[in-house]
Amino acid sequence: MTNIFDSTANVKTELSKQKYIASDEIATIVYLSQKLGKPLLAEGPAGVGKTELAKGIASATGRELIRLQCYEGLDESKALYEWEYSKQLLYTQLLRDKLNDTLGKADTLAGAADQLAKEEDVFFSERFLLKRPLLKAILSDQPTVLLIDEIDRADAEFEAFLLEVLSDFQISVPELGTLSAKHKPFVILTSNNTRELSEALKRRCLYLFIDYPTLQEELAVVRLKVPDLNPKLAGQAVEFVQRLRKADMRKSPSISETLDWANALVALNASNLDKTTLEDTISVLLKHEADLQKAKRQYINPPPPQQPRPRNNNDEFGRFSGN
Amino acid sequence: MPRPYGEHKMESRILQLIAALRASGVRVSLAESAESFSAVDIMGIQDREQFKLSLRATLIKDVKDIPTFEKLFPLFFGTGQPPMMGGNPTDDMTPEEAQMWAEAMKQFAEQMRQRMERLMNGEPLTKSELEALGRMVGLNQADNLNYQNWMAQRMMRALAFPEVREALKELMEQLQQMGMSRDRVEQMREMIQQNMQGMQEQINRFAGERLAENLSERPRGDNIDSLMNRPFQALSDADKKLLQREVKKLTAALRTRIALRQKRMKSGTLDPKTTIRANLKYHGVPMEIHHKDKIKKPKIVVICDISTSMRFCSELMLSFLFALQGQVRKTHAFAFIDHLESISEDFSGANADEAIQSVLWRMPSGHYNTDLGWSLQNFNDGYMDTLNSGTTLIIVGDGRNNYYDPRLDIFSLMTRRASRTIWLNPEPPTLWHGDSDMPKYAPLCDNVLKVGNLRELVNAVDELMTK
Known part of the structure; x- marks a missing residue:
């Protein structure tokens, strides 16, 4: 059973049931996109939950999620459809007798060709059409959620080709004619903003920019997804991640990395964010050697201050506790 | 309906x-x-x-x-709420206090008194008062949001705000001397302070709204359009800033165009996977041969004259090239005035503006003479190996050599090594005389393009990347 959102508040509650915490901004734009029947273009740094949003919407509405992962060199035959030649060949082999029967009735060559032409449709029917994600989403009997992931990785040509699908929800197959959607899929495109998307594509979408979450939002996500982590430690961990994000890193830790880290802390049974725990687990957060070194220098083993100052014993941990 | x-x-x-x-x-x-x-x-x-x-x-x-x-x-879409006013401190005065107040107010001139009473009563300004103030300071002619604070300040000055503030301070002191209690005076001061802030905010908001409205009424694009067609030499610094922003937008458009138009190389190694896939429909007989698709990206060597006369043109050209890195296999950039320097390192990693700034900082233009001949000699000594059959050589310069040796021998060697040589010159051929060596260089180039303004530069970059 598929259902639709009937208000922005409804979007929020339904998504939170799917363990996705949507901000007012996200809820409003998702609702709007459903109401207008427009694709939603979600942009933002990697790992802030753009793909999760699509999954959340799919399960909240009870629709099937069809995902098209983009990459350089993605073309129509992989995104749209392809004729299944091997199956066609196999069928002709197996149906040879039947074909002989049909064609045998004709007296002349021209007659046989006519007979064959009548049966042509058998071989170019949906039976032999290998549906790729886009066609699948359009022909599905049930309404679906179509996720076109990381569109910025695909070539500019592919973008141009998406335009027909996104504005009219139809696909032209030369042998079959134009196939229109039975149900308009809910389309979500994501982009990591590695290149500028074309104006034409942007024009057809609603735009949602998802940035790194605020401290409160991120804490809520961690509490929801990793309930085993004790609240105090969760607070410290999130605060530390937020601080790392402010520093100039080659790759800032994303929410998904925060969650990985939180899980790691649970697995290690950590009770406090002390120096050894940090040193052991920080590689979960930072994936570049240079970033790791920098974080170790700045946050874990900060250089001693120029003027030696009296230090109390809690200083080491106090740096990471919220206040 | x-x-x-x-x-x-x-x-x-x-x-x-x-x-x-x-x-x-x-x-x-x-x-x-x-x-x-x-x-x-x-x-x-x-x-x-x-x-x-x-x-x-x-x-x-x-x-x-x-x-x-x-x-x-x-x-x-302002909040539409009236600004926060502190209230009217005269409301709950005892008769004696009111007496003192009236006494103190007498000491001030009529006009000042009106303004002060206004503040005391906590009335916001009316729409027509604001309009009048705006007219007084020329708010209607301005359409730049950066002027919001400045305009607001001028409007407050027109209201004699600073003087009123001073006068109020005096008034408070007088009241205190007349024997009003300290707390009471303090309370009044606070309220008046709030009233003032409210009014200030009202004025600030009004200025912002009016500027934005003016901005929306400004005829669109004319400004930029005329700038794009204006010769480089005639551009002011403010214009240049505007243009730099325009360049960013243009590169975005250019990038998409170029990515779509770049030629695909149809030679190269066989791609067995796609070949087998494509020939399934021919029963596996390889009728269509597929090759590994390779986009033919140009390799660029650019030599820029960054002497004062050419600086802006070179700067824009460099920012284009930098922004188009993704569409190019490799860029070697050189700058010269009296000698040649490689500036490729400046362009690795940093953003375009910073890179250009650092180059210009390192090679400040001075009173020495442009010497292309010697710069070519430098190139010959150190960098000739950057040119090969896949390279496009671009020279940005006016070819004015101050009667030094043009070193045509080196230049012709360079053009022979490179697959293509393009010269971007801000001067039309009719001006190629005097100390210009252009007539000698030009026949050696594949193409000499006149690039006297931004529009011509954009066309030149487009041609360069797509042909």
Whole structure:
């Protein structure tokens, strides 16, 4: 059973049931996109939950999620459809007798060709059409959620080709004619903003920019997804991640990395964010050697201050506790 | 059905916002503006935040434009609430206190007294008063949001705000001397302070709104259009800043165009996977041969004259090349005035503006003479190996050599090594005389393009990358 959102508040509650915490901004734009029947273009740094949003919407509405992962060199035959030649060949082999029967009735060559032409449709029917994600989403009997992931990785040509699908929800197959959607899929495109998307594509979408979450939002996500982590430690961990994000890193830790880290802390049974725990687990957060070194220098083993100052014993941990 | 007045007003307000967005350099298409209306129809305008988001999601399609929107939105759709006023401290005065107040006020001149009473009573300014103030300071001629604070300050000065503030201080002191209690005076001072802040905010908001409205009424694009056609030499520093912003937008468009138009090389190694796949329909007989697809990206060596006369042209050219790194296999950049320096390192990693600044800082233009001949000699000594059959050589310069040896021997060697040589010169051929060596260099080049303004430069870059 598929259902639709009937208000922005409804979007929020339904998504939170799917363990996705949507901000007012996200809820409003998702609702709007459903109401207008427009694709939603979600942009933002990697790992802030753009793909999760699509999954959340799919399960909240009870629709099937069809995902098209983009990459350089993605073309129509992989995104749209392809004729299944091997199956066609196999069928002709197996149906040879039947074909002989049909064609045998004709007296002349021209007659046989006519007979064959009548049966042509058998071989170019949906039976032999290998549906790729886009066609699948359009022909599905049930309404679906179509996720076109990381569109910025695909070539500019592919973008141009998406335009027909996104504005009219139809696909032209030369042998079959134009196939229109039975149900308009809910389309979500994501982009990591590695290149500028074309104006034409942007024009057809609603735009949602998802940035790194605020401290409160991120804490809520961690509490929801990793309930085993004790609240105090969760607070410290999130605060530390937020601080790392402010520093100039080659790759800032994303929410998904925060969650990985939180899980790691649970697995290690950590009770406090002390120096050894940090040193052991920080590689979960930072994936570049240079970033790791920098974080170790700045946050874990900060250089001693120029003027030696009296230090109390809690200083080491106090740096990471919220206040 | 005729729409109620309120709604109509809202529509024209949204259109004004869109016009202001366009005037600030955000691209908003007709389809998008139509869509913003349907979004607003759905979400309604009761909830201000949702109203804002419905406009933003439909109009703004780029993170870079979000700050512009956030700045303009409150100016067109203010909260509409009157500013915070502190209240009227004279309301609850005892008769003696009121007596003292009246006594103290007598000491001030009539006009000042009106203003002060105004502040004491906590009345906000009326619309027509604000209009009059705005006219007084020339608010209606300005359409740059950066002037908001300045305009507001001028309006406050027109209200004699600083003097009133001083006078109030005096008044308070007098009241205290007359024997009003300290707490009471302090309380009054605070209230008046709040009234003043309220008025200040009101003025500030009014200035912002008026500027934004003016911005939305400004004829669109004319400004930039004429700048694009203006010769480089005639550009002021302010113009250059404007143009730099335009260049960013142009490169985005160029990049898409170039990516689409770049030639695909149809030679190269066989791609067995796609070949087998494509030939399934021929029963596995390889009728269509597929090769590994390779995009033919040019390799560029660019030599820029960054002497004073050529600086801006070179700067723009470099920022184009930098922005187009993705469409190019490798760029070697050199700059010269009297000698040649490699500036490729400046362009690795950093952003374009910074890179160009650092180059210009390292090679400041001085009173020494441009010497292309010697610079070519430098190139010959150190960098000749950057040129090979896949390279496009670009020279940006006016070819004026101050009667030094043009070193045509080296130049012709360079053109023979490179697959293509293109010279970008701001001067048309009719001006190639005097100390210009262009007539000697030109026959050796594959193409000499006149690049005297930004539009010509954009065309030249386009031609360079797609042919």
